[in-house]
Every structure is written in C-alpha cells, then in structure tokens.
Amino acid sequence: MHFTPTNIEDLPTPCCLIDKAKMQRNIARLSAHIGNLQCTLRPHVKTHKSIEVTKAIIDAGNVKGITVSTLKEADYFFKHGMNDILYAVGITPNKIAHVAQLIQQGCDLTIVIDNEDMLSLVLDKMAEHNCVFKVIIELDTDGHRSGVNPHSHALLSIAKHINNSAHAKFEGVMTHAGESYACFTEKAKQDMAAQERDLTLHAVKRLFEVGIHCNTVSIGSTPTAFAVDQLDGITEVRAGVYVFFDLVMAGLGVCDIDDIAMSVLGTVIGHQKDKGWVITDAGWMAMSRDRGTADHPQDYGYGLVSPSGSHETRYIMSDANQEHGIITEVSNASPESHSEKHIGSSSKSSAENNDSIFTQFPAAKAVEILPNHACATAAQYDHYYVVENGVAIDKWLSIGGW
Structure with a gap:
C-alpha cells in the first residue's frame, strides 16, 4: 500500500506514532544482549500485533x-x-x-x-x-x-x-x-x-x-x-514491550524516557484556564485506562506529554475521559494513586496560575503523549504511523481482538 509522507501535525488525531529509529535501537539492544548470552529470543508479538514490527525483530537476529x-x-x-x-x-x-x-x-x-x-x-x-x-x-x-x-x-x-x-x-x-x-x-x-x-x-x-x-x-x-x-x-527468552518501551519500563530503570518509541498524537481542542487545564482529543480510548505508574515514585497519570519533542517531565495527562484528555503541569501533581482528583490539577485561581501551559499548548496544537503501558495503548489502534524526523513515512497495520 502506497503511503504519502505526511508531517505529523497533519495526521488525523488521535493516532499512534512509532519512532522507527528508536524502535530499531530497542530491538537491537535486546537481540545483542541475549545473543551475547548464547541464547535466542521468542519475542512476544502481543505488544504490537504487527507483521512489520515482527519482521524488524527477526531482521535483528537471535530469534526462534x-x-x-x-x-x-x-x-x-x-x-x-x-x-x-x-x-x-x-x-x-x-x-x-x-x-x-x-x-x-x-x-x-x-x-x-x-x-x-x-x-x-x-x-x-x-x-x-x-x-x-x-x-x-x-x-x-x-x-x-x-x-x-x-x-x-x-x-x-x-x-x-x-x-x-x-x-x-x-x-x-x-x-x-x-x-x-x-x-x-x-x-x-x-x-x-x-x-x-x-x-x-x-x-x-x-x-x-x-x-x-x-x-x-x-x-x-x-x-x-x-x-x-x-x-x-x-533455550529461549520471551519479551514484548522492549520494542517500544513505555513509562512503566522507564520508571523501573529498564530504559530512559528518550528510548520510548511509541507515542499518541492528540490535538488541543480547548482550555479551562481557571483550572489550569488543557483539553485534547486524546482520552482514555486513545491512551488506554492503564495507570501503571500510579505506584511509581513518579506518577505520570495517563501519559507524559512532550510539548517540543524533548519529552521533558513537565506536563502530564493527569486525567482522561473517553475522548478527552486533561493536561496539567506535573509540578501540581498529587502523589495519590487511583484518586478521583486530577493528578496534575491546581487549586490556584486563574490569576495565580502560570499561563505558560496555554502558551505551550494553544488551540489546534499537536501534542505527543508517551504511554504508561505500550501494549495496552497499541491495542487501541488498528494501525501505526511510522515516523522519521517528524514526518510519517509509512503506515503499518495491526490486529486486535481474539
């Protein structure tokens, strides 16, 4: 299937992005490690459910x-x-x-x-x-x-x-x-x-x-x-999420934030300035309900936002409805897990709130959000956009269901 390269800002949202270079680096890392131990991998394809990703794993070697x-x-x-x-x-x-x-x-x-x-x-x-x-x-x-x-x-x-x-x-x-x-x-x-x-x-x-x-x-x-x-x-080692990594793996120290190859792209659809909220069109249907970092030292809510592609730990999706994600400053985050409160919500008045969040995320801004659990997030989609240098260069299909 022919795919026309597209700037990610022009993709329909919400959608799931795969950073191809990071994915290939993650795959190579485990392939080399298990190969050095004279063993083979039996990769768990449930993470991505994609033939293209599986072929990339096989191409890296040490697969049975x-x-x-x-x-x-x-x-x-x-x-x-x-x-x-x-x-x-x-x-x-x-x-x-x-x-x-x-x-x-x-x-x-x-x-x-x-x-x-x-x-x-x-x-x-x-x-x-x-x-x-x-x-x-x-x-x-x-x-x-x-x-x-x-x-x-x-x-x-x-x-x-x-x-x-x-x-x-x-x-x-x-x-x-x-x-x-x-x-x-x-x-x-x-x-x-x-x-x-x-x-x-x-x-x-x-x-x-x-x-x-x-x-x-x-x-x-x-x-x-x-x-x-x-x-x-x-005779074999099984692993799955390593191909993409996620915030849970980063929280455990298995990878760095910058190793995470999967993100969800959303678009800013509005602001609630009195609450310090930015609203996106990526809710829990786009991210999944997984709250895997709730018991970690750093709780990322439903995902970590990357306003400039640098994945700075500054803004998170602190709460989510089915099709609405609420972005707040991580400095306001509550340590309570499974709370009914918005994890990043602020009790300050609008006059006291720093307006930088609204400057960072104006209306129609494209927002990348890193997932807690890549397997759960990937399962929300039937395709991924494969990204190189901010451009979607391909579209890979995946399957779902039982």
Whole structure:
C-alpha cells in the first residue's frame, strides 16, 4: 500500500506514532544482549500485533519463533509466514478446535497448561481431532499469577499425564516473572532474573530425574530479559514491550524516557484556564485506562506529554475521559494513586496560575503523549504511523481482538 509522507501535525488525531529509529535501537539492544548470552529470543508479538514490527525483530537476529497471546494473533502471523508459535495463555477446551485447525494447516503451534483439571478436559477435546498437540507446562516462579509450583508433585503428575496421552506431546516448561514489574533497583531486577531462571531449571532437573526431557525451557519478561547475566540451560527468552518501551519500563530503570518509541498524537481542542487545564482529543480510548505508574515514585497519570519533542517531565495527562484528555503541569501533581482528583490539577485561581501551559499548548496544537503501558495503548489502534524526523513515512497495520 502506497503511503504519502505526511508531517505529523497533519495526521488525523488521535493516532499512534512509532519512532522507527528508536524502535530499531530497542530491538537491537535486546537481540545483542541475549545473543551475547548464547541464547535466542521468542519475542512476544502481543505488544504490537504487527507483521512489520515482527519482521524488524527477526531482521535483528537471535530469534526462534514468536509468542502470541490470542489465537487470532496466531492465525494472523501464521498467514504471514511465522510457523513456530507459542500460544502463551492457558488453553481451554473451547479453543482446541481452533488450535487443531492451525496444526492441520502446518503451524508448529505449542499450547500451555498449568493444572490437572484443565488438562483432563482439553485431552478429551484433543481426542476429537486427528493431530498431536504440543504442550508445555507453565511454572509459577514468583507468585505473580498462574503456573505450577516448580517444587510441587503436580509438576511431575501433569507432565506424566501429557506423556501418557496419544493426543499430546510434552514439550517443556515456561515461566513469566511478572513480579519484575515491581523491581525498581538494578539488584532487585537481577535477583528476580536469577530466581526466574533458577526455579525454572530446578523444574527441568526434577522432570529429568523421572525420565522426562524438556525440549523447550522458556523464561522471560522485559525487565528480567535485560537483567539476566547467564542463560545456561535456557533455550529461549520471551519479551514484548522492549520494542517500544513505555513509562512503566522507564520508571523501573529498564530504559530512559528518550528510548520510548511509541507515542499518541492528540490535538488541543480547548482550555479551562481557571483550572489550569488543557483539553485534547486524546482520552482514555486513545491512551488506554492503564495507570501503571500510579505506584511509581513518579506518577505520570495517563501519559507524559512532550510539548517540543524533548519529552521533558513537565506536563502530564493527569486525567482522561473517553475522548478527552486533561493536561496539567506535573509540578501540581498529587502523589495519590487511583484518586478521583486530577493528578496534575491546581487549586490556584486563574490569576495565580502560570499561563505558560496555554502558551505551550494553544488551540489546534499537536501534542505527543508517551504511554504508561505500550501494549495496552497499541491495542487501541488498528494501525501505526511510522515516523522519521517528524514526518510519517509509512503506515503499518495491526490486529486486535481474539
């Protein structure tokens, strides 16, 4: 599809922008790090759901297959030539027919399980289809969400149950260190990365001792992927948000603000001068409802505004309605998380307010806003504008839904 280069000020708003150079730099950074540790990446494409971004990741090297979070993603990426796919959400019986269809079409698709009850149910459904399903067991290595305890008897029981089935093949284990999103120091991230790796390898050892081999030993989160220093015994690392980064990752020290490759472009539609508010046409439908920085030392509300492209920490989207975003000075921000108050609102009168915010953001001004959670923001859009030097040079499609 031909795209005519367009100055970003002339794009329809709200829209989602990708800084191509920053994205490529972010991709190269993790590819090099994991490559230096003699391991491979299985990137999580749920962040962007875009074939163009995925191709950029593959071009950077050290990639073995992809990770998806929906079967719609699996369909889309398989159609576009990606064959080795891990569907990294626990499987349910009502999805087995869809999985079977992909396998029968030639997709090398692996599914995930973490409990005996669900395994019994899905094995019954598998028997209805003429194919063998590759299954890995999800491990809980940090108490964050789902998964089997690596020390438990259930781990061995589930693996044996899979191996004893004529319809399933045990492939290995995976885990996700979601608690790394609460690790604000480098040591905390390093410790979490070591815990994620070591508990996974402990599970592999226990399975080996009862004669069960793991072809796949998969770990990963963006914070631990950058923090890990040794990957012996690990076959692949999964991460997703690193391609764009976001304010949560910057708050954890995984990246700098200037590394964030995604922004939402909005337009100033009005002012509430007595309140110190600038109103934009980018609300929570454009940014998402994610308030991932609410518990961080610096709370960015619904996003950090970049008035001049420098991403200075001065203005934030302190509150948002469905199609309206409220921009205020960060100096007025409240530390309270999940407050009904506008995070950046001021109690000063209009006479006391500094009018610089209205000078910075006159009517019809284009405003770039960095997101808290790139995955959630990206999911609001079916395309991205790819930007170089303030000019949109291409339009990349993405998919959504399940």
